[in-house]
Amino acid sequence: MSDVRHPLAIPPFRAYVLSRFLATIAMTAQAIIIGWQVYGLARETRSINEAALVLGLIGLVQFVPLFLLTPVVGLVADSYDRRWIVRATTALLVANAALLGLLTYWGMLTLPFLFGAAVIVGICRAFSGPAYSALAPNLVPREALPTAIAFSSVAWQTGSIAGPSVGGLLYAIHPDVAYIAISAMLSLALATIFLIPKVPQPPAQTSRHPLQRITDGFAYIRRNRLVQSAITLDLFAVLLAGSTALLPIYARDILHVGSSGLGILAASMGIGASATAALFSVRPMRKDVGTKMLAAVGVFGAAILVFGLSRNFWLSVGALMVAGSADMISVYVRSSLIQLHTPDEMRGRVSAVSQLTISASNELGEAESGLLASLLGPVGAVVVGALGAVGITLLWSRLYPELRAARTFDPPEDIKTTSLEAVS
Template sequence: MDRPTHPLRIPDFRAYLLSRLAGTIALSAMAIVIGWQVYGIARQTMSIQQAAFLLGMIGMVQFVPLFLLTPVVGLVADSVDRRWIVRATTALLVLTSVMLGVANYLDRLGLPVLFCAAAFIGIARAFSGPAYSALAPNLVPRDVLPTAIAVSSAAWQVGTIAGPSVGGLLFAIHPDIAYASVSVLFALALGGIFMIGKVPQPPAQADRRPLTRILEGFAYVRRNRLVQAAITLDLFAVLLAGSTALLPIYARDILHVGATGLGFLAAGMGVGAASTAIFFSVRPMTANVGVKMLIAVVVFGLAILTFGLSTHFWLSLGALVVAGCADMVSVYVRSSLIQLHTPDHMRGRVSAVSQLTISASNELGEAESGLLASLLGPVGAVVFGAVGAIGVTLLWSRLYPELKRARTFDPPDILKTEPQHGVAQP
């Protein structure tokens, strides 16, 4: 049988893609609705600075379970059928969205319920992230994995475009409709994962102590300076320059565009990222990958700086689109380096370490943005973070010369010859 030359020719990958697209739309829509409702409830009795701090705490509530569970979830992803991990966590998200919808319908949707839902989302993402990431390489041949990453990232970014817009627009019509739509999309994502056929697991390592195996993931990232550089650069850049938690403040109190405008602002980065991911799915990056990642992070910081200072809706939206393009370049390079430079039997644990840093940069970044906004105001917080991200990138270019020397995604020879599990074998 001829080896597939594109991931979309593989039925299991198509099912995986359907699940990821539907799940991302649902998760992005639910996140924007939760943020808008938290800010709206808080502003009834609090100042902008106090409400901003509460918005940041939504990110913290999602980050804490992920931080606590990271040592375990990577080992689980390398030991348990990854499909069932994603199925279980997607089912939890279905139940969470239904809970929010029922509470909203009964007019019982207060801050405690919203924060409880955020905690459930954090738990679900803690387990599903490493499993999703480690599952994809088992579905496609190694030589088309960068293309699969680009296609998967495009689906994820399309979800981030559609999700906030759909969530904002449906919420503007009626909150019940928004929550019902999110529940249906999560159910569709669950069905997509059930369509994936059996995928061989990495060889069992029953003779190894669980704690030893858990620590191996952290040790591998520490030893592999190229993987370490890609992970940590993304961590500090997005931790500092992430501004998504403050979008409700910009939409309501700075740009004055309401829930509908919030949906467009939240989709802005996704528009740029999705177009870049689609481009890479047709023309994968092949040269000077490390230098391009460094340049992209600087552009990301400059775009966020522009957004922070802007008081015009279209300029703000354009800056977010540019930031999304630059962020996708960084995501594409980081994801390809991690997946291609990590042995399959360790991908779950290394993906868990990567997810911890990503979540730290996103959810913990939201908490940092909320805290800074309560001290410096929302504009001061965004400007401070953008300048910091640019500074970190310049510092990383000196601390990690391995990034500048990374010309291609080619892994070491020992990884090229490592047995793969799934359709990657001829």
């Protein structure tokens, strides 16, 4: 396998990318559908602001299990076969989506069922995320690792941004069609991950106490300010400016475009992200990666500000396309820096912390958006969050000169060869 230079020429990596893409697009499609159903049920008995708060709580119930499990899931990903972690969690997601589809078909769907399904999704993502992220570098030779990480990031980010658009459009066709498609995609993701044979994985550091091994991941991030800056910038920017949770409100009560319009709004970010991902697949970013990440996050906040203030549907679509493109740039840089600047034996734990911040910015951000929307209205919540994201970008450019100074993705030699003992 060492003679192969392009990761897509390696069959196990192709299976990995396809599995991750299918699973991500299915989970994010399901998330937008759950949000639409929650908001619809809540609006039957509540005002717009009160329903917005209920909608935001969906994000919170997904974040809580991930927050509680983060110290454990990273250790699990570094101690056990990462393929089987992904297989088990994907099987549970298939069952969860199928049950929601049946409840929708029978007309028995209630808010408690929806919140319970969201908790299950949060638990599955807590375990599968670090395993997926840490598995990719085990499938390719080191010289192909930067490109492999980029493709892994592209698969995840394209799926996570395009997924809501797929969910909205499928739901507009028919709720049953949406849940059937989601269950099918998750089943294909499960089948595809079985195509990956056993791969080399660093042995678990059994000489160290599990609690010590858990704290090693946090300690490494604290010491490595470049990794720390990349993780926290995305955390605070998307936490403040994330608007996906409020798309059902904009579609129904502000832009008045219904569920079909919701699908187009969500598709806008996916289009922007996919176009940028396609560009990176033929022209990978190589220079000034840190400053480009900072610029991308600033553009993301500005685009969300335009979306929040817009009352024109197509202007809103354009703003979300720009936001999706900027978000892809940010995630591409962040994922590459984190994976390449982290020793393999710690990738599960560092990926778990990174996933926690991603979930905090997404699911906890949904709760924050819902709370702000209940206090300021949905428009006020989006505008305040967007301005906050721009401010965070300016602040981080001053607090973390290491990020501004990052010219390429190449890690220093000590990161390439370091062992767990050397960093603990």
